[in-house]
Amino acid sequence: MGEIINVFVGQFGVQSGYEYWQQICLEHNINSYGEKLTQEQDNKENVTCFFNESEKQKYVPRCVFLDLDSTPIDEIRKSSSNFFRKDCLISGKEDCGSxxxxxxxxxxxxxxxxxxDQIRLESDKCDNLQGFIIHRSINGGTGAGVGNLIADRLSIDYNKKVKINSLLFPSNNIANEVVEPFNFVLGMHDILNNLDMSIMFQNEQIYQFVDNFLDIEQLDYQNVNQLISIISSSLTYSMRFGGDLNYNMANLLTNLVCYPRINNIIPSYSSSYLNFIKEKSGQPTINMLCSSLFNKQNFLVDCNPEQDKYLSCCLTARGDIYPRQMSESIKTLKSRKSIDFVDYIPTGIKVGICQKLPKNVFFQEYESKFQRDAILLANNTSISSIYLIMAEKFDKLYAKRAFVHWYVGEGMESDEFSCAREDLQALIKDYEEVSIEANQSYNEDD
Structure with a gap:
């Protein structure tokens, strides 16, 4: 299948990246020293997708961590010095202050x-590099600013390789930074021009997901990062383990992004864990599992896909699931009126199936009950509602020129604010036009 390089930028990227590798190691049975815990050889397992194998038969993660604030990186250096290479953990001397x-x-x-330079060294070790996954937040300064700087260079140096964001978006009703709207609008302006696709998450919606499905009284950021790591690792599950229906990064991109600028994807998650923990019931049927993915409460972004149009989806199922069962489930899903696909994309759903039982750092105590799960990546026009909210917040700040001096004082032209805002408005209009065209086609058919 080829190799993938993961890049973790900023505080969110670094802290979620640590949980991400805990999840990856659990799936591949690799311990904290990079050693395989089992000697069983699975012919369908592709460990080298994420790991370099050293001469001492140890598996070294193919990744780079970066944060201008040295604290998160220092924590990883202390806790995982035997797992990550030292030159892959990069920290600055001064934080960018959001x-x-x-x-x-x-x-x-x-x-x-x-x-x-470190990414280049990692890519030189690859025989067939598929692309890059950049894990970061667009709320602060390092994830948005340095993350886009790296993405700009990767788009030039590795033009033919796939570049995907695993991106934390600002929440609609809560904020960790006052200047989030500025960072978001400026960050989105660059993201639209240098990355192929972004998988989006929001803390607020993750809190709601946990309230709906999990028994966690005091939720902390480690729990949030663990849940995000499940989705992020599932993105590449089909590339790392064989199954009846596999896909690589290029396949994923081709089937999800139908227009270059409409490339922000919202994830949804469902598993037999959730059934067992909250409802105390047995294994859900495959129809139940797939159907729940399209419920608003299962999405990890605060929007309502049921009220808008689906352009395309990728549904990845793991566990004791087989192609014929999935085909019947997909047929049932398409008959539901609440799932509204645009009429000019007739197939709509790409399916990936892997029979290997999923493992999960979140619910290891329930592992005997965990037989299957499913992840949905949806390209839905409802995401424009988040852009509208952030555009309104931006306009209120910029109308009074509040905090603008901090940005202009660092050498940025004030016109860049207006340019980035116009680009975001153009993106909102792109989504509106797709929805209008889909509704017009539907009315003509009626």
Whole structure:
């Protein structure tokens, strides 16, 4: 299938990246020293997708961690010094202070060059590099600013390779940074031009997901990052383990992104864990499992797909599931009126199936009850509602020129605010036009 390089940028990227590798190691039976715990050889397992195998028969993660604040990186250096290579853990001397411009134009540049050199070393070890997954937040300065700086360079140096974001979006009703709207709008302006696809998450919706399905009284960021790591690792599950229906990064991109700019994907998750923990019931049927993926409460982004149009989806099922069962489930899903696909994309759903039983760092105590799960990646026009909310917040701040001096003082032209805002408005209009065209076609058919 080929190799993938993971890049983790900023505090969210680094902290979620640590949980991400815990999940990956659990799935591949690799311990904290990079050693295989079982000697059984699975011919369908592709360990080298994410790992380099050393001469001492140890598996070394193919990744790079970067944060301008050294604290999160230092924590990984202390806890996982035997697992990650030291030169893959890169930290700066000064934080960018939640300022997008400081991350992209000033203090982020020097560290970015070091990171790109390390990425180049990792890519040279690959026989068939598929692409890159960049894990970061667009709320702060490092993830948005330095992350986009890295993405810009990757789009030039590795033009033919797939580049995917695993991206934390600002929540609709809560915020960790006052200047989130500025970082978001400026960050989105670059993301639209240098990345092929983004998988989106929101903390607020993850809190709601946990309230709906899990018994966790005091939710912390580690729990949030663990849940995100389940979805992020599932993105590549079919590439790392064989099954009846596999796909690689290029297949995923081709089937999900029908227009270049409409490439922000919302994830949904469902598993037999959730059934067992909350409802105390037995294994859900495959129809139940797949159907629940399209419920609003299963999505990890705060929007309502049921009220808008689906352009395309990728449904990955893991566990004791077979193609004929999935075909019947997909047929049932398409008959539901609440799942509304645009009429000019007749198939709509790409399916991936892997019979290997899923493992999960979140619910290991229930592993005997965990026989199957499913992940949905949906390209749905409802995501434009988040853009509208962030555009309104941006307009309120920018109308009074609040906090603008911090950005202009770092060397950015004030016109860039207006340019980025216009680009976001153009994206909102793109989504509106897709919805209008789909509704017109539907009315003509009626």
């Amino acid at each position: 300022n997008y411009v400081r991350g992209k134009y000033t203090i982020g540049r020097e560290v970015c060059n070091i990171t790109l």
